[in-house]
Amino acid sequence: MGAQPLMRIENLVKHFHVRLGAFGERAATVHALDDITFDILDGETLSLVGESGCGKSTTGFTLLNLHKATHGKVIYQGKNIVELDEKAMRPYRRQLQIVFQDPYSTLNPRMTIGEAVGEPILFHKLATKAELKDGIATLLADVGLPPRFASRYPHELSGGQRQRVAIARALACQPKFIVCDEAISALDVSVQAQIINLLLDLQQKYGLTYLFIAHDLAVVRHISDRVGVMYLGRLAELTSREELFDNPLHPYTKALLSAVPEADPAHERSRKRQVLQGDVPSPLSPPSGCRFHTRCPVAMDVCSKVVPEWREALPGHHVACHAVTEGISGTGGLPG
Amino acid sequence: MTKTNTSERLLDVKGLTIEIETRNGPATIVDGIDLHVNKGETLGVVGESGCGKSLTMLSLMRLLPNKIRVTKGTAHFAGRDLQTMSNSELRKVRGGEVGFVFQDPMTSLNPVMRIGQQLAEPLIYHRGMNKAQARKRAGELLKLVGIPGAEDRLDAYPHELSGGMRQRVMIAIGLACNPQLLIADEPTTALDVTIQAQIVDLVKELRDRLGMSIVWITHDLALIAGLVDRVAVLYAGTVVEDAPVDDLFARPAHPYTQGLLASIPKLSDERASRLSSIGGTPPEPGRRPKGCPFAPRCPLAEAICHDKVPVLESLVSAGAHRVACFVAQRKLEAA
Amino acid sequence: MTVVPMATTDIKEEPPVSLWRDAWFRLRRNRLAVFGLGVVVLLAFTALFGPYLTPFDFLSQNLDARNMPPSLTHLFGTDDLGRDVFSRVIFGTRTAFLVAIVVTAIAVVIGVTLGALAGFFGGWLDRVVMWLTDMTMSIPNLLLVVVINASLKSPISSWMESRYLATLNPFYRETIWVDFLLVFGSMALISWPPYARLVRAQVLSIRSRPYITAAQALGLTNRIILMRYVVPNALGPLIVAVSAGLGTAMVLESAFSFLGVGVNPPTPSWGNMISDGLRVWQHYPHLLAAPAAVLGLASVAFSFLGDGLNDALNPRGAK
Ligand SMILES: Nc1ncnc2c1ncn2[C@@H]1O[C@H](COP(=O)(O)OP(=O)(O)OP(=O)(O)O)[C@@H](O)[C@H]1O
Ligand SMILES: Nc1ncnc2c1ncn2[C@@H]1O[C@H](COP(=O)(O)OP(=O)(O)O)[C@@H](O)[C@H]1O
Ligand code: SF4
Ligand code: SF4
Numbered sequence: 001m002g003a004q005p006l007m008r009i010e011n012l013v014k015h016f017h018v019r020l021g022a023f024g025e026r027a028a029t030v031h032a033l034d035d036i037t038f039d040i041l042d043g044e045t046l047s048l049v050g051e052s053g054c055g056k057s058t059t060g061f062t063l064l065n066l067h068k069a070t071h072g073k074v075i076y077q078g079k080n081i082v083e084l085d086e087k088a089m090r091p092y093r094r095q096l097q098i099v100f101q102d103p104y105s106t107l108n109p110r111m112t113i114g115e116a117v118g119e120p121i122l123f124h125k126l127a128t129k130a131e132l133k134d135g136i137a138t139l140l141a142d143v144g145l146p147p148r149f150a151s152r153y154p155h156e157l158s159g160g161q162r163q164r165v166a167i168a169r170a171l172a173c174q175p176k177f178i179v180c181d182e183a184i185s186a187l188d189v190s191v192q193a194q195i196i197n198l199l200l201d202l203q204q205k206y207g208l209t210y211l212f213i214a215h216d217l218a219v220v221r222h223i224s225d226r227v228g229v230m231y232l233g234r235l236a237e238l239t240s241r242e243e244l245f246d247n248p249l250h251p252y253t254k255a256l257l258s259a260v261p262e263a264d265p266a267h268e269r270s271r272k273r274q275v276l277q278g279d280v281p282s283p284l285s286p287p288s289g290c291r292f293h294t295r296c297p298v299a300m301d302v303c304s305k306v307v308p309e310w311r312e313a314l315p316g317h318h319v320a321c322h323a324v325t326e327g328i329s330g331t332g333g334l335p336g
Numbered sequence: 337m338t339k340t341n342t343s344e345r346l347l348d349v350k351g352l353t354i355e356i357e358t359r360n361g362p363a364t365i366v367d368g369i370d371l372h373v374n375k376g377e378t379l380g381v382v383g384e385s386g387c388g389k390s391l392t393m394l395s396l397m398r399l400l401p402n403k404i405r406v407t408k409g410t411a412h413f414a415g416r417d418l419q420t421m422s423n424s425e426l427r428k429v430r431g432g433e434v435g436f437v438f439q440d441p442m443t444s445l446n447p448v449m450r451i452g453q454q455l456a457e458p459l460i461y462h463r464g465m466n467k468a469q470a471r472k473r474a475g476e477l478l479k480l481v482g483i484p485g486a487e488d489r490l491d492a493y494p495h496e497l498s499g500g501m502r503q504r505v506m507i508a509i510g511l512a513c514n515p516q517l518l519i520a521d522e523p524t525t526a527l528d529v530t531i532q533a534q535i536v537d538l539v540k541e542l543r544d545r546l547g548m549s550i551v552w553i554t555h556d557l558a559l560i561a562g563l564v565d566r567v568a569v570l571y572a573g574t575v576v577e578d579a580p581v582d583d584l585f586a587r588p589a590h591p592y593t594q595g596l597l598a599s600i601p602k603l604s605d606e607r608a609s610r611l612s613s614i615g616g617t618p619p620e621p622g623r624r625p626k627g628c629p630f631a632p633r634c635p636l637a638e639a640i641c642h643d644k645v646p647v648l649e650s651l652v653s654a655g656a657h658r659v660a661c662f663v664a665q666r667k668l669e670a671a
Numbered sequence: 672m673t674v675v676p677m678a679t680t681d682i683k684e685e686p687p688v689s690l691w692r693d694a695w696f697r698l699r700r701n702r703l704a705v706f707g708l709g710v711v712v713l714l715a716f717t718a719l720f721g722p723y724l725t726p727f728d729f730l731s732q733n734l735d736a737r738n739m740p741p742s743l744t745h746l747f748g749t750d751d752l753g754r755d756v757f758s759r760v761i762f763g764t765r766t767a768f769l770v771a772i773v774v775t776a777i778a779v780v781i782g783v784t785l786g787a788l789a790g791f792f793g794g795w796l797d798r799v800v801m802w803l804t805d806m807t808m809s810i811p812n813l814l815l816v817v818v819i820n821a822s823l824k825s826p827i828s829s830w831m832e833s834r835y836l837a838t839l840n841p842f843y844r845e846t847i848w849v850d851f852l853l854v855f856g857s858m859a860l861i862s863w864p865p866y867a868r869l870v871r872a873q874v875l876s877i878r879s880r881p882y883i884t885a886a887q888a889l890g891l892t893n894r895i896i897l898m899r900y901v902v903p904n905a906l907g908p909l910i911v912a913v914s915a916g917l918g919t920a921m922v923l924e925s926a927f928s929f930l931g932v933g934v935n936p937p938t939p940s941w942g943n944m945i946s947d948g949l950r951v952w953q954h955y956p957h958l959l960a961a962p963a964a965v966l967g968l969a970s971v972a973f974s975f976l977g978d979g980l981n982d983a984l985n986p987r988g989a990k
């Protein structure tokens with residue numbers, strides 16, 4: 001793993017302004033992303049996990065400048081790319097790609113697979129028209145599809161095949177960095193493993209960096225170098241995958257891990273889960289202080305008043321929680 | 337539990353075949369499914385999307401959409417034939433003796449009706465309660481499924497509830513008339529892991545308290561590991577393996593089940609090691625291969641597999657463990 | 672171990688089908704749509720070649736055979752000048768198609784351009800276009816057309832007349848083109864707003880589809896996204912609207928002719944034939960029945976075809 005940061009995300013904020021009520025009479029703000037800071041290292045797979053609506057996709061979209069950031073910086077190659085306009089952004093677009101959850105709706109139904117994969121090649125002038133056919137065939141081969149698929153339409157492909165096409169399309173740009181937004185969540189179990197293997201192979205072959213957004217912790221544990229846990233628009237914890245799964249510090253991470261079922265009947269039957277009570281609060285009016293305090297089993301008075309600081313509690317282990325902070329100041333360090 | 341005879345079977349489906357009209361004539365979607373649920377038993381039905389899980393369950397209640405028909409097979413509930421019973425009798429079974437929980441709680445709840453009314457409806461219809469009684473019972477049901485402030489929530493509309501709460505309401509509706517059998521079609525697929533854990537624990541607790549049978553449909557093997565007694569694995573519209581849950585996880589016999597279990601990432605895996613995966617994709621309905629439906633993807637396939645269809649058989653040596661695979665059957669016989 | 676032979680029917684591999692081929696397949700299964708298509712094709716053929724096949728010239732008068740009822744020589748009878756009604760109806764088909772196609776084409780060009788720009792770029796452009804659309808739609812159509820025709824027709828004719836006298840260029844004698852120009856122009860002017868609204872709504876919904884975001888993520892320009900992603904996907908509903916719009920334009924033209932602001936005699940149009948026939952329908956019902964029936968048939972055929980296309984292009988639960 002290269003230790004150089006590929007991208008630095010500093011105090012990134014994304015608010016959506018929406019209108020509520022039957023006639024849109026009430027203006028409101030969705031706090032989709034509030035003040036998140038982290039690095040993405042060159043060549044790593046960084047995963048983001050968390051419950052639906054916690055801001056994982058918004059993070060991916062905002063750091064690719066597909067949503068305009070409300071505040072904050074995304075430093076890539078020495079430039080803050082979130083303040084660039086579409087035109088200035090174009091050279092970076094090629095290097096920064098995204099693969100979406102639903103491979104059906106992200107392919108133009110009127111374009112053949114060949115056209116869809118060839119388009120970015122021609123647009124970014126990565127090959128001449130004469131070389132195009134070979135280029136498409138190579139890309140399709142990279143993602144494990146036979147060349148005859150070039151003349152097919154998306155509706156003639158299965159879900160897994162479409163996701164392969166979406167990956168081929170991202171690869172066509174010869175990117176450095178790919179956001180995989182729930183890229184395997186919509187696929188069948190037996191096909192998921194194929195796509196995970198494909199992503200791993202491509203990472204090795206082309207030295208790619210992934211931001212892997214997912215909610216399946218078993219998959220995340222399998223492919224990540226580091227994992228970030230999000231809750232209601234904020235990062236709760238971010239560290240290496242070993243550290244996160246063996247030594248979770250944040251109460252929310254602990255609850256999340258305990259909710260994941262294991263494929264082992266005896267273990268599952270005897271297991272005592274720490275089940276969280278209640279639902280995720282609305283991002284329209286997030287709780288004050290620590291956003292997890294309404295469901296946190298170890299919440300203290302300070303939690304509802306003061307936003308816990310995002311700090312490096314242990315080397316390479318970031319967490320935002322008052323209890324963790326106090327635990328450390330009380331004992332002079334947590335066991336590693 | 338392992339020894340079954342027909343009399344204690346609550347639900348008994350034999351050779352159920354479902355076809356759909358296509359432009360090329362009828363195509364088989366569900367091909368001779370054999371399933372049964374014993375009294376007090378929880379059955380997990382596992383299979384990938386499109387393998388026919390939902391249609392099988394809908395067909396039991398004669399709720400199939402247009403152009404899709406049952407062409408062969410029988411289905412009995414508590415000894416009564418579901419296919420031939422009169423409509424009025426069937427209506428008593430639907431929502432009365434058999435409760436349903438659907439996959440998507442938003443689209444299966446009526447968006448313009450208060451949840452209290454939706455809960456009261458089956459009570460008034462099946463139990464002959466009056467409005468006041470039904471409302472009181474509806475409040476109890478909401479409390480049963482763990483909705484905080486249950487009585488106040490009776491007048492809420494579905495969109496005012498979160499996804500997890502809506503699914504709890506769906507479960508409450510399914511349970512309204514104390515059914516003998518609850519059929520839950522991917523009841524947690526649309527939910528988050530922490531909410532999913534809440535729902536699984538809730539259903540477990542309700543089952544132990546009310547003593548009903550459950551059919552839990554899912555594509556997630558790990559999810560049902562701690563919940564069910566027996567698992568039926570579906571592939572391309574047929575049951576390929578049917579075994580007690582511990583047996584299935586410890587000794588999966590069918591190559592498809594083996595592949596499925598192997599493709600779940602394990603705690604012990606190296607980071608970024610290759611997962612074992614099943615090549616190819618499931619056949620589309622109507623394009624099922626000749627012979628064993630899994631043959632084109634099967635690492636163990638032999639000549640006979642491309643020619644003949646293996647039958648789901650229970651082998652003496654394997655007890656209640658049934659499998660539809662030539663190779664697995666041979667191995668079990670030899671053992 | 673028991674082995675049963677393969678029971679399910681073996682369905683052979685189909686070649687890949689495009690969305691349009693799929694739609695064509697679905698259309699063919701819809702009987703009403705096939706009927707509509709058949710009639711439209713027949714009428715289009717008549718419009719193209721009919722005038723060469725008619726038994727009589729549509730202008731040739733036979734004052735000995737006036738107001739004759741239908742017979743073998745004159746299938747639809749003759750009118751008050753002894754002209755063959757069948758030939759006139761056939762020639763009227765050409766007028767009807769000409770009007771319908773040109774009017775719809777102009778309306779579609781205006782409507783699609785304004786609608787697509789408004790939907791894609793939004794903001795003030797959207798507001799201006801929508802205001803224009805609402806304005807146009809709020810003025811009573813017939814009133815607008817009558818006013819345009821009444822106020823422009825005579826000045827243009829007299830200007831043409833004076834040009835002819837000055838230049839002796841025969842072009843200026845062809846007042847029939849002025850007729851058509853005015854009819855087409857004013858009809859197109861009231862026909863574009865529905866297309867603009869439809870396309871704007873389509874574009875608004877397509878603009879939020881994930882594949883548009885995916886295209887933006889590839890760095891493609893707005894022009895490419897509009898041309899290759901938005902417009903082709905908005906085409907289906909537009910085709911439906913155009914098909915129905917052609918029928919509407921024919922009816923509209925007849926209504927104008929009926930009011931005396933449409934195509935002028937002696938050029939046969941179904942509208943002015945209906946208006947002539949209406950005056951004498953108690954005595955010579957065939958003079959009204961023949962053009963009215965054909966107009967009705969055409970209008971119904973176009974709307975069946977439109978409905979059929981709608982179903983064919985919007986497969987519910989497409990695979
Ligand atoms: N375009 C938008 N307008 C308004 N609110 C939005 C928009 N996009 C996202 N949000 C809101 O921002 C929050 C974060 O959304 P996001 O899509 O990032 O969640 P997520 O973690 O990816 O969830 P999921 O797993 O459901 O995809 C949610 O509350 C969502 O409703
Ligand atoms: N209304 C329908 N019309 C056409 N095909 C359908 C319909 N419902 C289901 N199918 C098809 O039937 C097969 C099985 O569907 P289903 O029982 O819903 O599967 P599952 O619940 O396992 O996802 C799938 O191939 C699906 O596409
Ligand atoms: S800050 Fe307080 S409420 Fe938040 S996670 Fe830590 S202990 Fe719980
Ligand atoms: S019958 Fe043959 S093809 Fe089918 S699963 Fe068994 S070994 Fe594989």
Ligand SMILES: [Mg+2]
Nearest residue numbers: 056057181182
């Ligand atoms: Mg998302």
Ligand SMILES: [Mg+2]
Nearest residue numbers: 389390439522
């Ligand atoms: Mg289903």
